[in-house]
Amino acid sequence: MIDKYIYELEFKVRDYECDLQGIVNNAVYQNYLEHTRHEFLLKHNVSFSDLHIQGIDAVVARVDIAYKYPLRSRDEFVCKLYVVKDGVKYVFHQAIYRTPDNKLCVTAKVTTVVTINGRLASGYELFDGLAEVNNN
Amino acid sequence: MIDKYIYELEFKVRDYECDLQGIVNNAVYQNYLEHTRHEFLLKHNVSFSDLHIQGIDAVVARVDIAYKYPLRSRDEFVCKLYVVKDGVKYVFHQAIYRTPDNKLCVTAKVTTVVTINGRLASGYELFDGLAEVNNN
Amino acid sequence: MIDKYIYELEFKVRDYECDLQGIVNNAVYQNYLEHTRHEFLLKHNVSFSDLHIQGIDAVVARVDIAYKYPLRSRDEFVCKLYVVKDGVKYVFHQAIYRTPDNKLCVTAKVTTVVTINGRLASGYELFDGLAEVNNN
Amino acid sequence: MIDKYIYELEFKVRDYECDLQGIVNNAVYQNYLEHTRHEFLLKHNVSFSDLHIQGIDAVVARVDIAYKYPLRSRDEFVCKLYVVKDGVKYVFHQAIYRTPDNKLCVTAKVTTVVTINGRLASGYELFDGLAEVNNN
Numbered sequence: 304m305i306d307k308y309i310y311e312l313e314f315k316v317r318d319y320e321c322d323l324q325g326i327v328n329n330a331v332y333q334n335y336l337e338h339t340r341h342e343f344l345l346k347h348n349v350s351f352s353d354l355h356i357q358g359i360d361a362v363v364a365r366v367d368i369a370y371k372y373p374l375r376s377r378d379e380f381v382c383k384l385y386v387v388k389d390g391v392k393y394v395f396h397q398a399i400y401r402t403p404d405n406k407l408c409v410t411a412k413v414t415t416v417v418t419i420n421g422r423l424a425s426g427y428e429l430f431d432g433l434a435e436v437n438n439n
Numbered sequence: 440m441i442d443k444y445i446y447e448l449e450f451k452v453r454d455y456e457c458d459l460q461g462i463v464n465n466a467v468y469q470n471y472l473e474h475t476r477h478e479f480l481l482k483h484n485v486s487f488s489d490l491h492i493q494g495i496d497a498v499v500a501r502v503d504i505a506y507k508y509p510l511r512s513r514d515e516f517v518c519k520l521y522v523v524k525d526g527v528k529y530v531f532h533q534a535i536y537r538t539p540d541n542k543l544c545v546t547a548k549v550t551t552v553v554t555i556n557g558r559l560a561s562g563y564e565l566f567d568g569l570a571e572v573n574n575n
Numbered sequence: 576m577i578d579k580y581i582y583e584l585e586f587k588v589r590d591y592e593c594d595l596q597g598i599v600n601n602a603v604y605q606n607y608l609e610h611t612r613h614e615f616l617l618k619h620n621v622s623f624s625d626l627h628i629q630g631i632d633a634v635v636a637r638v639d640i641a642y643k644y645p646l647r648s649r650d651e652f653v654c655k656l657y658v659v660k661d662g663v664k665y666v667f668h669q670a671i672y673r674t675p676d677n678k679l680c681v682t683a684k685v686t687t688v689v690t691i692n693g694r695l696a697s698g699y700e701l702f703d704g705l706a707e708v709n710n711n
Numbered sequence: 712m713i714d715k716y717i718y719e720l721e722f723k724v725r726d727y728e729c730d731l732q733g734i735v736n737n738a739v740y741q742n743y744l745e746h747t748r749h750e751f752l753l754k755h756n757v758s759f760s761d762l763h764i765q766g767i768d769a770v771v772a773r774v775d776i777a778y779k780y781p782l783r784s785r786d787e788f789v790c791k792l793y794v795v796k797d798g799v800k801y802v803f804h805q806a807i808y809r810t811p812d813n814k815l816c817v818t819a820k821v822t823t824v825v826t827i828n829g830r831l832a833s834g835y836e837l838f839d840g841l842a843e844v845n846n847n
Contacts, residue, residue, distance in 0.1 A: 317746040318759055319602060321595040323648060324491055325760070328591050329499045330469035337465065338725040345785065351726055352733070352784035355460055363465045367503045376595060376760035377753065453610040454623055455736050459729040459784060461624070466727060474589040481649065487590055488597070488648035512624035512731060513617065596763055601745065601771045605738035627732055635737045639775045 308383035308398070310343040316378045326373035332409050333366065336397050339382040340413070349429050358420045359427065364392070365414040372408045374401060380408065388434040391416055391425050444519035444534070446479040452514045462509035468545050469502065472533050475518040476549070485565050494556045495563065500528070501550040508544045510537065516544065524570040527552055527561050580655035580670070582615040588650045598645035604681050605638065608669050611654040612685070621701050630692045631699065636664070637686040644680045646673065652680065660706040663688055663697050716791035716806070718751040724786045734781035740817050741774065744805050747790040748821070757837050766828045767835065772800070773822040780816045782809060788816065796842040799824055799833050 322328040341351045384397045399409040417427040458464040477487045520533045528550050535545040553563040594600040613623045656669045664686050671681040689699040730736040749759045792805045800822050807817040825835040
């Protein structure tokens with residue numbers, strides 16, 4: 304299999320992210336996934352917060368997250384992604400792997416659209432350069 | 440259409456739940472969904488935290504969330520649910536409606552399984568009484 | 576002792592607010608305290624988020640929190656407050672009591688100032704009406 | 712002035728940590744401060760979560776936080792600390808500096824005690840080695 308991921312970010316679990324089951328709370332993975340997307344954009348000189356000030360928002364329309372294996376206190380991990388453009392949608396394919404053993408913890412598909420001054424846009428130039436196009 | 444929801448919980452957005460876009464952060468909806476499931480269980484005398492102490496954990500295996508309309512500072516809303524048992528899985532169907540105008544904000548399907556002392560169980564009696572059975 | 580509190584808000588602990596010690600995480604009490612202040616202001620027709628849009632921000636300069644007794648899963652509680660104006664500062668005195676047994680869990684002193692377009696203001700009319708004045 | 716800090720940890724603001732004022736929410740700084748304390752302990756082979764399992768808990772009794780300057784989206788910063796033992800208390804003195812300009816954002820004094828099986832302990836050997844003693 305060819306690894307399609309084009310970006311990855313390193314993290315370490317923080318104790319306050321764990322809940323009374325002693326594992327990272329399910330909602331927190333969305334924080335990890337979001338931060339990875341925003342850092343990916345920043346690396347390409349696209350700032351989520353600056354875009355917002357200009358009236359351009361990347362909006363999450365849908366998330367599908369599969370929880371494979373829980374992260375715990377002190378675990379280190381990487382969050383990876385690649386993006387596919389599908390019509391007006393930018394679909395982020397993301398995965399979280401515990402390190403150093405490379406245990407797969409989460410896979411996610413995060414579907415986003417762009418709004419400009421609150422209206423759905425057919426795309427956004429700066430994002431188009433980062434996405435492969437779905438020709439299926 | 441017959442409304443299948445069997446439980447609902449009222450909420451109000453708290454300002455710290457909003458992010459720099461001025462709307463409730465996507466991850467926070469998972470908090471709302473989780474709290475509603477736990478309160479639903481409590482209403483039926485099943486405590487998530489007590490179960491955990493007994494070695495019985497309801498574990499989220501998958502979430503599919505569709506974000507329809509954002510909640511903002513001061514919005515009030517209800518989170519509704521019903522549960523379907525499908526093999527070893529308990530699938531929570533949830534929705535968030537802003538009140539009083541009943542605007543649909545989020546729909547979600549949250550797939551959970553039960554582990555007893557860390558091992559997947561075929562089900563859990565107390566949950567079975569709360570779920571309809573999927574005969575499809 | 577005369578109870579000086581002029582506002583109180585009811586809460587219930589949500590499981591995601593508890594950490595791996597099985598108690599509400601220390602940082603979460605600041606969320607409770609903030610939400611209570613904002614709801615208090617709203618009750619007096621002052622909206623934190625609307626003020627922000629107008630360039631008026633209530634800014635926390637200092638918090639002193641004493642943790643007396645931990646809240647746990649399923650606990651219900653009230654958060655109370657009164658406000659004293661002291662020079663340019665509005666000092667919120669807050670406390671959290673578990674219900675129904677009235678166990679004192681947290682006391683806090685939250686010192687805020689008002690900025691208008693980013694500059695420190697000597698006060699803000701709408702807040703002045705809500706605060707007693709410190710003549711000490 | 713001699714810098715007394717004996718540990719520091721690097722961070723970067725994550726967008727979900729910012730609130731509708733566009734700055735890091737006040738409660739989130741407690742997360743930063745806590746994570747820094749726990750990583751400091753880990754560096755000395757003391758694990759907060761392992762201790763909890765053994766019935767030994769480091770409990771925050773009091774926090775005093777002064778907010779000097781807000782952190783924003785994309786800011787990088789370091790959180791520093793040193794510890795003083797004062798009777799049964801371990802007092803963490805912490806500060807947050809934005810990098811690379813070394814702007815002071817937060818100072819904090821976090822007073823902790825140790826409980827063993829829920830009872831206040833006069834101290835904990837592993838912590839004593841990390842703290843200077845207050846002879847005032």
